[in-house]
Amino acid sequence: MINIVLADDHELVRDGIKALLEDQKDIVVIDEASNGKEALEVLERTKPDLLIVDIRMPELNGIEVVTEVSKKHKNVKTLVLSMHDSEEYVVQAIQAGADGYLLKGASKDEFLKALTKVASGGKYFTGDVSAIIMNNFVNGNATTTPKKESVTDPFHLTKREKQILSLVLQLKNNKVIAEELQISKRTAEVHRFNLMKKLDVKNIMELSNKAKEYQLI
Amino acid sequence: MINIVLADDHELVRDGIKALLEDQKDIVVIDEASNGKEALEVLERTKPDLLIVDIRMPELNGIEVVTEVSKKHKNVKTLVLSMHDSEEYVVQAIQAGADGYLLKGASKDEFLKALTKVASGGKYFTGDVSAIIMNNFVNGNATTTPKKESVTDPFHLTKREKQILSLVLQLKNNKVIAEELQISKRTAEVHRFNLMKKLDVKNIMELSNKAKEYQLI
DNA sequence: ACAAAACTAAGTATTTTTACTTAATTTAAG
DNA sequence: CTTAAATTAAGTAAAAATACTTAGTTTTGT
Numbered sequence: 001m002i003n004i005v006l007a008d009d010h011e012l013v014r015d016g017i018k019a020l021l022e023d024q025k026d027i028v029v030i031d032e033a034s035n036g037k038e039a040l041e042v043l044e045r046t047k048p049d050l051l052i053v054d055i056r057m058p059e060l061n062g063i064e065v066v067t068e069v070s071k072k073h074k075n076v077k078t079l080v081l082s083m084h085d086s087e088e089y090v091v092q093a094i095q096a097g098a099d100g101y102l103l104k105g106a107s108k109d110e111f112l113k114a115l116t117k118v119a120s121g122g123k124y125f126t127g128d129v130s131a132i133i134m135n136n137f138v139n140g141n142a143t144t145t146p147k148k149e150s151v152t153d154p155f156h157l158t159k160r161e162k163q164i165l166s167l168v169l170q171l172k173n174n175k176v177i178a179e180e181l182q183i184s185k186r187t188a189e190v191h192r193f194n195l196m197k198k199l200d201v202k203n204i205m206e207l208s209n210k211a212k213e214y215q216l217i
Numbered sequence: 218m219i220n221i222v223l224a225d226d227h228e229l230v231r232d233g234i235k236a237l238l239e240d241q242k243d244i245v246v247i248d249e250a251s252n253g254k255e256a257l258e259v260l261e262r263t264k265p266d267l268l269i270v271d272i273r274m275p276e277l278n279g280i281e282v283v284t285e286v287s288k289k290h291k292n293v294k295t296l297v298l299s300m301h302d303s304e305e306y307v308v309q310a311i312q313a314g315a316d317g318y319l320l321k322g323a324s325k326d327e328f329l330k331a332l333t334k335v336a337s338g339g340k341y342f343t344g345d346v347s348a349i350i351m352n353n354f355v356n357g358n359a360t361t362t363p364k365k366e367s368v369t370d371p372f373h374l375t376k377r378e379k380q381i382l383s384l385v386l387q388l389k390n391n392k393v394i395a396e397e398l399q400i401s402k403r404t405a406e407v408h409r410f411n412l413m414k415k416l417d418v419k420n421i422m423e424l425s426n427k428a429k430e431y432q433l434i
Numbered sequence: 435a436c437a438a439a440a441c442t443a444a445g446t447a448t449t450t451t452t453a454c455t456t457a458a459t460t461t462a463a464g
Numbered sequence: 465c466t467t468a469a470a471t472t473a474a475g476t477a478a479a480a481a482t483a484c485t486t487a488g489t490t491t492t493g494t
Contacts, residue, residue: 010322016233083300105227158440171388171422173480186443193483203482205388375470390450403473410453420452 002119005046006032007039007065008054008081013104017052020108027115036060040068048076050119055082055089063096070097077118090125091166100124154214155198162216164191168204169211219336222263223249224256224282225271225298230321234269237325244332253277257285265293267336272299272306280313287314294335306371307342317341371431372415379433381408385421386428 004021006014006029014032021027031046033039037059043051051069055062066078079100080093093101100118102111103126114124157165160181167177174192178185201207210216221238223231223246231249238244248263250256254276260268268286272279283295296317297310310318317335319328320343331341374382377398384394391409395402418424427433 010233011325012230012233012237012321012328014233015236016227016229016231019232019236020229104229108228111229160441171420171425173420173422175480176422183441184443186445187441189481190443191441192481196482203388203390205390205393208388377471392450400471401473403475404471406451407454407473408471409451413452 002027002050002115003030003046003048004028004115005030005039005042005048005051007034007036007042007051007057007062008032009034009057010054013054013081017111020111024112027119036062036065039065043069043073043076047073050077050079050115052079052081052115055080055093063092066093066096066098077121079114079118079124094125095166102126153216155216157195157198157216161191161195161198164188165195165207165211165216168192168195169208171204219244219267219332220247220263220265221245221332222247222256222259222265222268224251224253224259224268224274224279226251226274227271230271230298234328237328238332241329244336253279253282256282260286260290260293264290267294267296267332269296269298269332272297272310280309283310283313283315294338296331296335296341311342319343370433372433374412374415374433378408378412378415381405382412382424382428382433385409385412386425388421 004027006017008014008017011034014034018029021029030048031042033042035058036053039051039053039057040060051065053062053065057065060068062080062082066080069076069078077099078097079102080089080098081102081104082089083104090101100114100123102114102124106114106126110126114126117124163181164177167180172180174185174188177188177192181188196202196207199207199210201210221244223234225231225234228251231251235246238246247265248259250259252275253270256268256270256274257277268282270279270282274282277285279297279299283297286293286295294316295314296319297306297315298319298321299306299310300321307318317331317340319331319341323331323343327343331343334341380398381394384397389397391402391405394405394409398405413419413424416424416427418427
């Protein structure tokens with residue numbers, strides 16, 4: 001039996017998911033939350049097998065929730081739902097430790113497939129995203145071989161530089177980057193400068209294009 | 218008995234609405250459509266009392282569907298659903314002849330209230346719509362006709378602004394934009410500034426996110 | 435334990451962006 | 465033809481990015 005908690009601020013979406021799961025004998029929605037903070041409270045109480053969490057919610061967003069779950073509820077799988085097929089969102093979901101990512105427009109079949117895969121310990125990332133993301137990682141996840149790593153890291157970026165690169169490609173400015181990484185703005189500036197130098201680019205446009213060309217993120 | 222047709226490209230949302238209406242004895246969902254064109258076809262066949270239609274759909278968007286329904290199916294009430302509490306969308310819905318407008322985040326109570334009101338010949342518009350209507354009609358914006366561009370261009374960007382937006386989203390700086398459009402750098406700067414103001418964003422990151430959210434480019 | 439690499443954050447300076455306004459000219463709509 | 469809207473480009477000023485360097489501290493590798 002798979003016990004599920006739903007976290008989404010739209011009641012229609014929660015109802016839709018419950019309706020979709022109604023005839024699944026081995027899957028049951030045991031509780032719901034309508035914001036991120038409530039989601040964590042509900043998790044604490046009910047200890048489900050799997051959390052389905054919308055990426056955008058009040059109080060805490062889905063990424064923040066998944067980050068907390070990864071730290072404090074290692075037995076709970078997380079499946080992130082999003083309206084948008086956004087590469088940034090996918091990257092953020094993976095970085096936060098999500099076990100899956102799905103678009104709200106997904107079919108019932110795909111939805112169930114994702115649920116089942118994730119509940120049984122696998123990963124499920126929707127459609128076109130999987131191929132892109134599996135070639136990339138930011139914090140040096142040990143799931144890939146060293147050979148693969150050297151192919152995907154031709155510029156020998158450090159761990160911190162990869163983090164900075166990811167945030168810069170999300171168009172975050174130095175102030176925001178500093179806040180998120182809890183470093184000084186001057187530190188963020190220097191990492192950014194070093195990054196541009198390593199990649200031999202002059203501006204953000206060239207940086208973005210090179211990142212895409214070499215599939216750095 | 219109120220016969221309803223649902224038009225929304227997300228199965229989850231359709232399922233959610235059906236679940237919400239399951240225990241309403243006098244309301245029944247008789248058919249569904251997943252795009253605008255299909256919605257009109259289904260309407261032709263089933264002649265429901267009320268159409269619930271998402272504002273953004275493939276083939277024909279919700280505004281276009283409502284416009285057609287107002288012309289050709291005068292007995293069918295229309296309730297427009299939207300993710301965004303957007304003044305532009307509300308005005309367009311009204312101008313197209315919609316009987317109601319509701320956010321997808323509305324509560325079950327509000328949803329049922331809207332359905333009942335609209336089905337019985339009344340109007341139901343969510344939130345601060347009265348204020349919005351007063352603001353718009355007093356300022357003489359009431360006479361424009363609904364167009365496809367209005368849904369895809371809720372911010373009323375000019376031709377030049379769209380060009381600038383496209384180039385900015387390609388991360389080109391003002392010097393490059395000026396060269397490509399053969400205008401002064403100062404001109405590019407002002408267009409860019411006006412763009413940020415229209416979209417109510419503070420930086421490139423917010424601009425990019427909003428562009429994706431509203432599918433502006 | 436030690437050395438190398440990475441990270442951190444300060445310094446000064448130049449360039450670009452953002453902010454906001456004003457106003458002339460061109461284009462589009464009625 | 466007239467008016468409104470859009471486009472153009474100038475002004476001043478603050479903030480941020482870029483450029484480059486130096487140097488102390490922390491982390492990692494041998």
